[in-house]
Amino acid sequence: MLDELDQSPYGERAPxxxxxxxxxxxxxxPDNWLGRRIAYALRSYxxxxxxxxxxxxxxxxxxxxxxxxxxxEKKILFTPQFFDxxxxxxxxxxxxxxxxxxxxxxxxxxxxxxxxxxxxPQARIIAFEPxxxxxxxxxxxxAQNPFGTIKAVACAVADHDGELTLFLNCENRGQASVKxxxxxxxSGGMIKVPAKSLLSLLREEELTHVDAxxxxxxxxxxxxxxxxxxxxxKSLWPRLLLVENIEGRWHKDVGILLLDHGYRSITISLRxxxxxxxxxx
Numbered sequence: 614m615l616d617e618l619d620q621s622p623y624g625e626r627a628p629x630x631x632x633x634x635x636x637x638x639x640x641x642x643p644d645n646w647l648g649r650r651i652a653y654a655l656r657s658y659x660x661x662x663x664x665x666x667x668x669x670x671x672x673x674x675x676x677x678x679x680x681x682x683x684x685x686e687k688k689i690l691f692t693p694q695f696f697d698x699x700x701x702x703x704x705x706x707x708x709x710x711x712x713x714x715x716x717x718x719x720x721x722x723x724x725x726x727x728x729x730x731x732x733x734p735q736a737r738i739i740a741f742e743p744x745x746x747x748x749x750x751x752x753x754x755x756a757q758n759p760f761g762t763i764k765a766v767a768c769a770v771a772d773h774d775g776e777l778t779l780f781l782n783c784e785n786r787g788q789a790s791v792k793x794x795x796x797x798x799x800s801g802g803m804i805k806v807p808a809k810s811l812l813s814l815l816r817e818e819e820l821t822h823v824d825a826x827x828x829x830x831x832x833x834x835x836x837x838x839x840x841x842x843x844x845x846x847k848s849l850w851p852r853l854l855l856v857e858n859i860e861g862r863w864h865k866d867v868g869i870l871l872l873d874h875g876y877r878s879i880t881i882s883l884r885x886x887x888x889x890x891x892x893x894x
Contacts, residue, residue, distance in 0.1 A: 616679040618749050619666050623675060623757045626668045635659040636669070639691040649695070656691040672696065673730030675757040676721070679750065683786045685720045686750075699882045700855055701727050704825050707853050708732060715826035715851065716740040717770050717811075717837065720787050721750040722763070724827050729760040736762045739818060743769035743779055743806040744789050764818075769808040770830065772840045777808040790831035811841045815849055826851040832862030839865055842874050850874075854888040 619626060628636060635655050642648035666679045671693035680687035688696050701724075704714070712732045716725040719740035729738055740755070740763055742748045748767045755763050769777050769791055780803050782788040791808070815823070828834045834856055842850070854876070856867055868878060868886065876888040 615663070615665060615681045616683075616746075618746065618753070619677065620753070623668055623677060626666050626677060628667050628669065629662070632659050632662055632667070636691055640694060642692065642694075644695060644698075649692075652692050652695075656687065659691065660687070672701070672723070672727040674722075674726035674754075674760075676726070676754050677750070677757070678721070682783060683721070683747075685723055685787045689721075689723050696723060696727075697882070697885065700827075700885055700887075703881055703887060704728060704827075704853070704855070705731050707825060709824060710735060712736040713820060713822060713824045714738045715823055717826060718742070718829035718831070719751055719765070720747060720829075722754045722765075725751075725763050726754060726758060726760075728825075729758070729762050732762065734760075734762065737818075737820070738763040739814075740765045741768055741770050741814070743767065743777075743808075744781070744786065745804075745806075747786055747789075766814070767807070768814070769806050770811050770814065770837050771808040771833070772810060772836045774809045774813050775807075776805050778803050779806045788831050791833050791836065810844075811837050812845045812849070815845070821848065823849060823851040825853040825855070827855040829857050831857075832859055834867045835863040835865040835870065838867055838870060842870065850890065852890050855885050856888065858884060858886050 639652040639655050642652040660680055666677050667690055668677050669690055671689050676689060678686040678690045680690045714728050719725055719742040722740060725738050725740040740751060742751050752765050755765055769779060771777055771791060777791045779789050779791055871888045877891055879887040879889060881887050
């Protein structure tokens with residue numbers, strides 16, 4: 614299968630000359646309507662020419678990408694300039710010594726590796742990813758880079774310690790969730806995965822503070838944050854939180870929950886909202 618894990622040394626899956634030329638064009642497209650239309654059309658053709666994963670560099674890091682059933686990997690391979698550039702710049706603007714970043718729903722490591730590329734050797738980055746196949750890709754990508762600041766944890770972040778059912782999407786593996794929010798989300802079946810609360814995980818890592826966190830767990834953000842804000846000391850609350858704006862999937866509105874606990878909201882893109890503790894700036 615096209616997306617089966619390939620453990621060969623990095624560099625052995627370099628793109629063909631033709632695909633590399635297309636990547637050069639798609640990566641130069643501006644972030645506007647016409648630029649996206651051109652990039653997406655060329656991307657569709659290039660994907661049809663691929664017979665397996667592709668090794669590439671993007672956002673300051675090395676990746677082996679499988680752009681067939683994962684929108685995240687497809688975007689990083691062909692159009693990394695469209696991969697949440699405002700969000701990444703926003704995180705960068707909040708850097709401080711001993712920077713701690715949590716990547717909850719890390720997928721294949723796009724955010725973790727991009728942050729590691731600019732955060733420096735004193736940073737600590739914890740990447741949480743529960744899907745076994747995606748976790749293997751995450752671990753492989755981390756190993757191809759010299760940063761030494763990222764730890765990958767094969768675990769779902771939830772409201773309790775134990776085990777959860779994870780619903781898979783065979784069309785887009787990045788849309789797996791512990792909440793079944795749409796019929797297509799179970800198109801890839803379901804699996805049991807280990808789960809822990811965010812507070813338990815931070816205690817295991819012996820963290821004393823969290824500078825920034827990205828939550829991308831397909832509608833389960835409320836499941837994570839409600840017990841965390843109730844039980845965790847304020848010293849462990851992330852100073853900056855990036856949350857996907859999908860309030861229709863939440864049982865408890867995460868935005869209202871965070872505002873009630875003293876966060877302020879900053880709309881930084883159509884897709885994501887940033888929440889920041891005012892005394893952290």
